[in-house]
Amino acid sequence: MRMRNRIVSSFAGYASLALAGALLVSAPAALAAEPVALDITDATGVKLSGDPERGAVVFKQCAACHSLKQGENKVGPSLFGVIGRKAGTVEGFNYSKVNKESGIDWTEQVMFEYLEKPAKTMPGTKMAFAGLKKPEDRTAVIAYIQQNGGAAQ
Ligand code: HEC
Numbered sequence: 001m002r003m004r005n006r007i008v009s010s011f012a013g014y015a016s017l018a019l020a021g022a023l024l025v026s027a028p029a030a031l032a033a034e035p036v037a038l039d040i041t042d043a044t045g046v047k048l049s050g051d052p053e054r055g056a057v058v059f060k061q062c063a064a065c066h067s068l069k070q071g072e073n074k075v076g077p078s079l080f081g082v083i084g085r086k087a088g089t090v091e092g093f094n095y096s097k098v099n100k101e102s103g104i105d106w107t108e109q110v111m112f113e114y115l116e117k118p119a120k121t122m123p124g125t126k127m128a129f130a131g132l133k134k135p136e137d138r139t140a141v142i143a144y145i146q147q148n149g150g151a152a153q
Contacts, residue, residue, distance in 0.1 A: 035049040035050065035052075035143070036050050036052050036143035036147060037049050038050055038108050038146070040108050040109050040112045040139065040142070042135070048112075048139050049139065049143070050138075050139035050140045050141070050143025050144070051136070051139075051140045051143060052140070052144045052147050054140035054144075055140035055141045055142070055143045055144025055145070056144050057140075058140050058141040059141050059144050059145070061129070061132075062076075062079070062129075065127075065129070066078070067079070068080055068145065068149040069149070070152075071091075073090060073092060073093045076093075076127060077090035077093040077095070078090055078093075079145060079149070079150055080149045080150070080152060081149070081150065081151070081152045082111075082145065083107070083111070083142075083145065083146055083151045084105060084106065084107060084151075085105070085106050086105055086106075087099055087100070087102045087103070087104040087105070087106060088100035088101070088102065095126075098122055098123065098124040099122065099125055104122075108142050108146070111138075111142055112135075112138050112139065112142060115131060115138045115142075116131050116132065116133065116138065118131055
């Protein structure tokens with residue numbers, strides 16, 4: 001990667017950084033191709049699981065703004081230990097009022113619903129991300145997050 005990409009704050013710059021980051025962290029998940037059981041129930045009462053390999057690819061979109069490393073805030077807060085965490089509690093991150101005061105706990109179920117269309121679930125959030133329409137993309141990315149630091153306490 002050329003140095004220029006590191007400083008250009010264009011979408012292309014973010015995208016190539018995200019790509020490089022996701023390729024680096026996706027190696028362990030790629031070895032474990034087994035579906036990951038999730039604590040998510042769909043509308044028909046079926047328990048869902050997610051494909052972490054697919055999730056590694058989906059997470060490239062998140063990685064433009066989020067790291068799974070502890071304490072590493074980017075445009076968005078670090079997602080280390082996010083599963084089960086109370087919303088708006090990463091130290092040093094300047095949240096919007098709606099996120100901070102939402103009273104949400106980021107269970108896998110809540111994340112599954114939120115990620116479909118964040119601006120609809122949490123009007124006024126400063127997370128500028130359209131969302132993941134496909135349920136399989138949401139379960140995949142949650143499985144990936146769970147396996148790569150998101151479930152750490
Ligand atoms: C364009 C940047 C951007 C992208 C892309 C993005 N986010 Fe975010 N995200 C943010 C910002 C900014 C916040 C803080 C929102 C607020 O304060 O209102 C946030 C907040 C969150 C939170 C709440 C964290 C907390 O501590 O309360 C979760 C969970 C989350 N994002 C998950 C994701 C996932 C998973 C993806 C990919 C599918 C993603 N985000 C994509 C910018 C982004």
